[in-house]
Amino acid sequence: MDDQKLRQEVEFQLKNIQGWLTLGEAEALAKLAQDKHVMEVGSYMGRSAVAMAPGAKSIICIDHFHPKGQGQGYNSGSPSVKPDFEKNVAPWRDKIDVYEMQSQQALLLDWKRVGLLFIDGNHDFESVCNDIGLSKWVVPGGYIAFHDSGQGDVKRAIQEKLLPQGVWQRQRKLEAGTLAVFKRYEAPEPRGDEFGKICIAIPYERFVYGEFTDDILALASSGLREGDAGLRLRGLPTHRARNVLVRAFLRTCKQMEEEGKEPFGALCFIDSDQRFEPDTLERLRSNVGNDGYDIVQAWYCTKYWPPLAIMMRKSHEDPADFEGIEGWSWSWMHSGRDWEWGELVECDGIGGGFTLIRRQVLEGLINSEAGLEKTCFFAYRNDSSEDLFFCKHVREKGFRIAVDTRVTIGHIRHAYTGQAQYKQWREGVESGFYDEKGKRIEQDNGGK
Numbered sequence: 001m002d003d004q005k006l007r008q009e010v011e012f013q014l015k016n017i018q019g020w021l022t023l024g025e026a027e028a029l030a031k032l033a034q035d036k037h038v039m040e041v042g043s044y045m046g047r048s049a050v051a052m053a054p055g056a057k058s059i060i061c062i063d064h065f066h067p068k069g070q071g072q073g074y075n076s077g078s079p080s081v082k083p084d085f086e087k088n089v090a091p092w093r094d095k096i097d098v099y100e101m102q103s104q105q106a107l108l109l110d111w112k113r114v115g116l117l118f119i120d121g122n123h124d125f126e127s128v129c130n131d132i133g134l135s136k137w138v139v140p141g142g143y144i145a146f147h148d149s150g151q152g153d154v155k156r157a158i159q160e161k162l163l164p165q166g167v168w169q170r171q172r173k174l175e176a177g178t179l180a181v182f183k184r185y186e187a188p189e190p191r192g193d194e195f196g197k198i199c200i201a202i203p204y205e206r207f208v209y210g211e212f213t214d215d216i217l218a219l220a221s222s223g224l225r226e227g228d229a230g231l232r233l234r235g236l237p238t239h240r241a242r243n244v245l246v247r248a249f250l251r252t253c254k255q256m257e258e259e260g261k262e263p264f265g266a267l268c269f270i271d272s273d274q275r276f277e278p279d280t281l282e283r284l285r286s287n288v289g290n291d292g293y294d295i296v297q298a299w300y301c302t303k304y305w306p307p308l309a310i311m312m313r314k315s316h317e318d319p320a321d322f323e324g325i326e327g328w329s330w331s332w333m334h335s336g337r338d339w340e341w342g343e344l345v346e347c348d349g350i351g352g353g354f355t356l357i358r359r360q361v362l363e364g365l366i367n368s369e370a371g372l373e374k375t376c377f378f379a380y381r382n383d384s385s386e387d388l389f390f391c392k393h394v395r396e397k398g399f400r401i402a403v404d405t406r407v408t409i410g411h412i413r414h415a416y417t418g419q420a421q422y423k424q425w426r427e428g429v430e431s432g433f434y435d436e437k438g439k440r441i442e443q444d445n446g447g448k
Helices: 003-014 023-033 047-052 082-095 125-137 152-165 210-222 238-258 280-286 359-364 386-396 419-431
Strands: 037-041 058-063 072-074 096-100 114-119 138-146 168-170 180-184 198-204 229-234 266-270 295-299 311-314 323-325 328-332 344-347 354-358 401-408 410-412
Touching: 003 023, 003 047, 023 047, 023 114, 023 138, 037 047, 037 125, 047 058, 047 082, 047 114, 058 082, 082 096, 114 125, 125 138, 125 152, 138 152, 152 168, 198 238, 198 280, 229 238, 238 266, 238 359, 238 386, 266 280, 266 359, 280 295, 280 354, 280 401, 311 344, 354 359, 386 401
Parallel strands: 037 058, 037 114, 058 096, 114 138, 198 229, 198 266, 295 401
Antiparallel strands: 138 180, 168 180, 266 354, 295 354, 311 328, 323 328, 344 401
């Protein structure tokens, strides 16, 4: 069914049903529910259930049906809306199972596995956390959707209860209105590591901070696995150093294969102006979902003001906010708009501060005519950095790139910049103290 026809059907079905679900949100839910078993928490008069029912295989509706205020909360003395619900869902009643209870009671029961969990119950923090407890019944590859996701307690519950599970990825293209949609990673837990042995590559700058030396020694002492090794190079500009290190890495892998040894599975660039923990590499290589990508970067930000998160997407939408290269334009991705903390975020452009790259990616970029020694993997040009040059060609080859915001590192200049400084800037943007370029906005003091 095309989008226009679906929109018309949803509008027709919902025209006489009360509720706060917008038509756009209802249409998004209808698409998500297609050919899935669904569980919803918070049914009220059936507006969301009716939107999902035509395409769903089945729906479990959990609600106490005694709303308090604007349909949220529980009031034993309020009239039940269940008769209205039953009337509205009647055409699809054969595929709907109704459980008249509160969600904390539902947590105590065993349920069948579902492909979609829709949460629109009471919006206080504790209740939303209870509802999230039902997410264990969502199959790998299934979805969880939240209504009113921008409300403070709902947003906080997502950040503190859902995302730390490490198995959910935001699906912004499937959202509408106040819906927030997350997909459970396809592979079952626990996920095995697929990066293999890792070779660390360090392009040393002319000046190396003592903090970096401390961190790299701690990594070497307790953060590596058996078979991991390292390369380092000093005295060349970063883009040239990266090329030399990549070529040395690939030659070493070829030599290992010729000697009958297992070659490295990935190269990990670590720049000498970074701060990180001894377990940063271990978390980056083994966090759930990371093995589904070809390149994974730890989250970090620029060391200049404003501290932009080094994660970009290919974009032609905002010519005032991009860096260009060979016909591509790049826009910065901001928290709250493009991603949330705790997510594994797919990107088009990243940096090389602490970045894990599969060997197959580098081999796939070798120019067949030029050969390994003359292939340019990284090039610094007036229109972009060497890292964006690399990312453009990686994406054109179909390889996937992600930033793991569960793994954060810092950037050293004269002062350390990291997650705290980034959050301070973004809070200033939301409060109207800074613009997107980091410039202080003059405040209106009422003429005083």
